[in-house]
Amino acid sequence: MALPNPALSQLPDNYKYGWHDDDAKSLNIAKKGLSAEVVEGISHFKGEPEWMTKLRLKAYRHFEARPMPTWGANLAPIDFQDIYYYIAPTDKAVQSWDDVPDYIRRTYDKLGIPEAEKKYLAGVGGQYDSEVVYHNIRADLEKQGVIFLGTDQALKEYPEIFKEHFGTVIPANDNKLAALNTAVWSGGSFIYVPKGVHVELPLQAYFRINTENMGQFERTLIIADEGSSVHYVEGCTAPAYTTASLHSAVVEIIVKKGARVRYTTIQNWSHNVYNLVTKRAVAYEDAVMEWVDGNLGSRVTMKYPSIYLMGERAHGEVLSIAFAGSDQHQDAGGKIIHAAPNTTSLITSKSISQGTGRTSYRGLIKVYPGCKKSKSTVRCDALILSDEARSDTYPYMEIDEEDVTIGHEATVSKVGSEQLFYLMSRGMTEAEAAAMIVNGFIEPIVKELPMEYAVEMNRLIQLQMEGAVG
């Protein structure tokens, strides 16, 4: 493929990026750092229509113009010029598991992905670096008219529906990091569920970062047409590297009248990753949107899945769980905007901090005037497991309508010595006892996860808890 941009063509054909797997090869090239040339080059390289190139450049200008957020976590160590903005390990996404290159399959095997879940998966969309390398949509989904593709592919194959919805929920100028994503996005999933279609099994995709200093900027767009339903599951794992990496995704979801979408994330990036994600859904009349958001990994996460309740009787839920070990800061939460009458919402947040870890719940409930009979409940519980750990709660509320019922409650506690004593008197070690108490604490959220994820979550908590007490 020709490289129209000099910024890209300067690099040697066999350029390597210090891959973790020795035989992993990057078949396409880009260089560190960000400029209008790189943004344009990515777009040209992908062979995108002109409107997307223009949108990317417009977003890049927004990114340049806006200051870094000064609230929340410390983002100062991020050096945007020390990051790769585009790498693709294979030329194109493949349809069959057998076509996935060996080295990528080996890495997935280490994570226990395919064997454990093949039976359950409706389709696999795994993202290895920037490109979707594997997509397998079950035949019956295709028959129902469900589109489940890599986002790049969807832009090529369904340009009209793509253009109609892309960037409508999170515009290019929404915030600095969403602007960055819009400028350099690659990969992600595109889902369209036609009217009245219920996708019975969860659609799943794994994303991972596998290159040192590799920024991953996937872009996911889900459209659930009237009366349809879908559950999308996204899990992230990554091997540990030594220098900081950036993950800045954008997820847009449109839940039309009477539709239902659940989006489940288990984020377990390695502890050098800055995970700065913008996730937002709009829910129309009688629609239901649910974010289930688990944050276990990364060095810093700032992520506040939000729901705009735009139609009467729409319902939004955010279930958030955060676990911060030493040197981690999980700044997570949820935002619900009540913009129509009779809308209801629920935010449940459970956070655990350990070692020198810090968890922050940050959330917003906003009720616009005229949104009568709106109801919202926010419930935040935090567990602090060590002397040096820290927990913060910042629940914002802006209520501009009288006829509403809005409540927020939060508690912070530690693992009680009596609880520990009781369990240890039953023969458990202190670590086992603490893990059991923590698992009980997060039970309300874990029980909402698909079974294999619930098992994985409990296993991760157990791993984290080893050596946490005593």
Add this chain to the structure above:
Amino acid sequence: MGAEVIEARPLPLDAALIGRISDRQGEADWLRELRRSWLQRALETPFPTGQEEEWRRVSLKDLPRSGDLLEGADFRPELPDSRLADRGVVFTDLAAAAREHADLVQPYLGRGDGVATHAAFWALSLAGWTGGTFLYVPRGLEVDGTLIARITQPRADATFLPHTLVVADEASSVTLMEELVSPDGSPGWFGGTVDIHALPGARVRYANLQRLGDQVWNIGAQRVEVGADATVTTLNTEVGSHVTKLGLDLRMSGKGGTSLLLGLLAAGDDQHIDINSLQDLIADHTTSDLLYLSALYDHARAGFYGVTRVEETARQSSSYQECRNLLLSPNAGAEPIPVLEIKTNDLLRCGHGATAGAIDPIQRFYAESRGLDAGEAERMIVRGFFEQVIAKIPVEPVRTAMLAALAERIGHAEAFDETEVAV
């Protein structure tokens, strides 16, 4: 002392102006020096820009800054029992206390950093104060009854920066109620500040009844230092003013200290009441609870941004923060934001709750089914809503004064008769 006006614009405050205040009040060198040092801080501390989290909801753009600086209060507080003076209680206006009891005033006046969210206003008040109350209760003395001070801004179209200083010495006990009053009708700036020192083992109950004029901007700040095993309860009842922006800074610096911060807000018209609180739990075995209730009518808005901070050193501490808003008009609004910052895991209890909403229709239906008309039912329910705080005020004169002030907003009703509520 009659109210007099120093004919000068308060901003920018300058050395000549505070020198004239010192001259009029016959102040000693130490106090002149203190004012100068706070003037320096005032000049170095910019006004909030609106970018600060605590000031996002209140713009100072329309703060009436051009009124003349007002001197003096026309009310000199008096002790209910002259024998208290014999036993060492000092209860007078701050200017007189600084002249006559410098040994008691000097160690406490203008010490500490003030209220961080209101740093500029704290510094202005400490540099340019005229008026305000001074109360000293000697060691071990328990003062019965309620001491009452009324701080009056006789002309609304002026700037008034009174400062109140309360020192409760070790193991003493006292109740002080301050009432803030000014005329309706013209815009002015009331910048009153309060500094309360509860020394080890002291028990202080401080009630502040704000009934300022309907065009007044009340930019107030209160700082409370709770010593070891001391107990402090403060109550702020906000009824008046056009805009109130109150900063509360509670420092739980002594081991075993206890505090309770109570608030009652009844706002209507286009009133805007916005409160920042910081409950800073510093020492171990401290307890601090906060409960603020707002009833909002017409176009009134209430903002509450309250931080509970539990420091690494505050082991075995306990705190709860609660903010409830009753919205009584489709145009009223509330923004309750209770924040937790917890830096230790060795705590007994920590949490917060915030609500906003209309009267529960079932309550209203019940009350109306008992024969009350809609207005009576609403008044009774609002009164019941406030009961959560009222019940925590053990002091009869304070409770009566608060209820009377609230009735001006929520309406008089037979339901205000305590015995009927009890039935």
